[in-house]
Amino acid sequence: MMNFEDFDISDDILKAIGEMGFKKSTPIQNKAIPIALKNMDITAQAHTGSGKTFAFSIPVLEKIFIPDKSPQAIVLCPTRELCMQVAGEIDKLAKYVKKLKVLAVYGGQPIGKQTRVLKKGVHIVVGTPGRVIDHIQRGNLDLIGIETVVLDEADEMLDMGFREDIEQILNASPRQRQTLLFSATIPQEIRKIAKNYQNNPKFIKIENKKKNIPKIKQYSFKTNHEHKFDDLCKLFDIYGIKSALIFCNTKKGVDFVFKNLKKNGYSCQALHGDMTQKTRDKVMNKFRNGNVDFLVATDVAARGLDILNLDFIINYDVAQNHDAYIHRIGRTARAGGSGYALTLVTLQDIPAFDNIKRQNKTGIEEKRIPTDEEIEDIKNNLVMDEVKNSVRNGDLEKYIKIIKKNSSSDLSSEEIAAALLKRVREN
Template sequence: MNFDDFDISDEVKKAIDEMGFEKTTPIQEMAIPLGLKGRDITAQAQTGSGKTIAFAVPVLEKIFIPDRSPQAIVLCPTRELCLQVAGEIAKVGKYIKKLKVLAVYGGQPIGKQTRVLKKGVHIVVGTPGRVIDHIQRGNLDLIGVESVILDEADEMLDMGFRDDIQTILKNTPLQRQTMLFSATMPTEIRKIAKNYQNNPKFIKVANKKENIPKITQHAFRTNHKYKFKDLTKLIEAYDIKSSLIFCNTKKGVDFVFKHLKKEGYSSEALHGDMSQKTRDRVMNKFRNGNVRFLVATDVAARGLDISNLDFIVNYDVAQNYDSHIHRIGRTARAGSSGFALTLVSKEDSANFNVIKRQSKGKIVEKDIPSDSELEEIKINRILDEVKNSIKVDNLKNDMDFIKKSLSADITSEEIAAALLKKLREK
């Protein structure tokens, strides 16, 4: 569908057109008409599916600008996602005169947010904890809220926000419209839908990454005792320059991060116990290419939009198929190709077997390379680079130096072999 097919204002259509969107994504095609009718929605959709616009359009169409009290609230798990969502909503509402959208989150002085709230805001995008804080301080009155959106709902529950979410929902009018978006649908999410939504329409959008053959998936059986060593072998065998490495626990993240550093690999850790300031610093270093490896839990990585990522490594197998797809979908973006490598220890076997079965042949099992095989891989990689240089580079001056160095007791083959040895030792 085109956005022109929807019964929406010219202001919103113009903004979406300027954002470069012509055709709708599946989640937008299904959710926008329902949202415009005021229906409650429970949608299973991944990051990158276009869900922000799917809920932004219905929300913006209901905003009454003269009323400068909050009319919609969007809850997100992290500061970064709050800023991303608030920015996207503001872009869609660019031509709605005097529209005010505010992101509220921890890590920023509360006074600044309070002053903006007091002046009047139409849409609030916030983390549950900071929203509760503003409610308790009397800065935020949700009595006029008509729309509540729970974005990345499963992640908010994983981060311990269930009580906060329920408190916020109880502070909003019963006749509100509630739209819930989640990458996975565990029992707790279904309970919230049952208790706080009115006859919601369930939507499930297949992750577009599921069907993209450009993600090459390899899995490697390993022993827990040698798992980290096998990780470093894969890094060398695949010549991985940069990667997001997933662990299931904060303890696992710290272990892999510390041992990578010890082995001389530039790396950083990212998990839920970190302050927002530390998270921002780590993410900036990774995005700017100042560190090669970012080791993270699913919770910490949710909502992060990282481009140009060729490799995803699952140090621990994901808990379920949806989480696995969500992880690997961070590579092969914008039409590029990518690799997803998964280490499978005995403890991971049950989850992996389920994921492999559901992947329908997309995961190919391979053996961890032996030390001798790894050495051969490295040598062949160097020789390939040498052969390519012979084809494309001007080597005249270099050849002149080699000829001058030749003597009766030193051959060109010996010089080449010695240079290869030096390169391997680097």
């Protein structure tokens, strides 16, 4: 690892990085920043959460010529959420770069507002491919001055059907540009884009899976369709889960889990591709702010989500493949933290899940769903653990006095404690 001071970075950006609490670079930053600063093309395989936003944002910022108010760099992202996140990170890095303008452009927001900002002058555009094309066709966005194009989460953009849009944007950009491509996986389609649109790119591969996944405890639980939802609720009890992101493979599955969770009194919301962008933003903000405990989502709807302090990912449905599984569980254990990934596996899921297990280098431990009696013991033990913590923390004198005062030959302190436990458990 290198310190950011070891790179050829301007003092203004170093000051902002320091205020954000970062000192040492991550592996992707360590490898990509020096190459990108030399204006060379990069194809980088790096997983979500690896620190790649800094890896391309710092070199992009170093090249910006402030007096020129036309767009000089464009960053393409698969989702509105990721656009907002990337634009926000660039803004933080550019805190002390005077008069630098960054704009996020995406669908779901009135195009007029974005148009007005573009007309005033913007140095860096961060956008979804569809909305960028829209601005180009309307004459709002001229790419003639573009010096750097960044493809962030390139494989996800291709999965979402943006290939033609991406190629149109690359073809509309100057040939003598720098192209930085970042992707969690490098399938054949990504290799074709690199071959056709990059100039002798340097290939970087960061084995983030080995570094990140060990911090995620991965467990699987055999179930069947009849008891699957009940087993989901049992997982909440087993692990004392207060908040989680729950993945389903279809909109129908999301709606089923959401409706049944709500019926059982859980605070939850659903997220899928059929919702309007405005509704999706509202749902995401509720979950991020802790106003909703459980978010049930499809893979497409959850792309680009970055939620800190999320301890549990639950695969209600087994992911379609290993890459999708890795993308899902990567929503937890962010920024060096730890987390749990729990997967419910029916008999029909076994072939697909076996393929995932074969490719998973860290292993997924198979566990058994406890019986109802065992669940009761687990719930009691969770309450008793909290009680023991209260005893260790002290400050119980006034409560001890109340217990002693109410204890008698007919009512022991043990009976009072048992009655209190019962009251806690039944309320």
